[in-house]
């Protein structure tokens with residue numbers, strides 16, 4: 521991918537399958553990456569798998585002091601920051617019964633954490649003459665999902681945050697985009713399906729035009745495109761990487777009109 525070679529990226533949520541895949545793709549394109557995640561065990565293991573161009577820094581994105589330490593550690597390790605990928609998330613969500621504390625937690629990690637990471641990275645990006653950011657949104661940002669209130673609201677908010685940040689940081693050469701994955705093979709889907717990918721694919725088939733789940737690597741390729749110079753005229757956008765989930769309407773994949781003739 522054009523322009524990625526020699527760049528330095530921070531990937532929050534880097535301990536996940538999706539975050540690690542993003543880091544692997546960026547490293548394959550010649551970048552160096554700091555994985556910033558609250559999970560020290562998984563984060564360190566991911567960095568080890570990724571090799572000498574990766575570092576892990578334990579970071580809670582809801583704590584400003586942690587964020588500041590992560591920025592310093594990245595500058596010390598790799599000399600600056602060009603890219604930020606806000607992938608960390610919490611799925612805490614009790615729908616209509618969610619408490620104030622749960623609302624605050626969901627928004628703090630999924631939205632405010634991303635905003636504070638960008639605020640902290642911005643001076644570093646300005647020093648390098650610009651940068652690029654990808655915020656993880658989701659198909660959940662624009663569809664009602666039974667029993668889920670907090671996560672979808674947080675993801676809808678990050679799409680709007682992406683537009684606002686894109687506008688106000690453009691003069692500094694910083695592009696800000698979002699990616700909205702569909703169901704992706706990840707820890708949560710692996711856990712919910714009991715590790716049965718074929719089952720997960722067959723359930724996903726009802727909701728995705730492609731008839732299957734996405735792979736972390738497929739999401740990672742869209743993220744690296746958005747960071748790269750190939751996307752130099754793309755900012756404030758929310759890119760679907762969802763196997764056609766968002767293209768389907770309430771009729772789903774069935775031929776609804778013909779039901780009138782039954």
Ligand SMILES: NC(=O)c1ccc[n+]([C@@H]2O[C@H](COP(=O)([O-])OP(=O)(O)OC[C@H]3O[C@@H](n4cnc5c(N)ncnc54)[C@H](O)[C@@H]3O)[C@@H](O)[C@H]2O)c1
Pocket residue numbers: 532533534535536537538539556557558559579580581582606607608609610611629656657658659700701702703704705706707708709
């Ligand atoms: N899995 C999917 O199908 C899917 C679909 C659409 C969007 N997404 C998005 O992709 C991203 C990754 O999703 P996932 O399913 O791999 O998530 P996951 O739950 O497996 O991972 C979330 C990661 O964030 C880290 N984290 C949680 N709280 C944190 C905090 N306070 N500070 C730093 N790190 C913290 C966790 O340790 C974990 O490594 C998320 O932004 C999610 O919204 C996922």
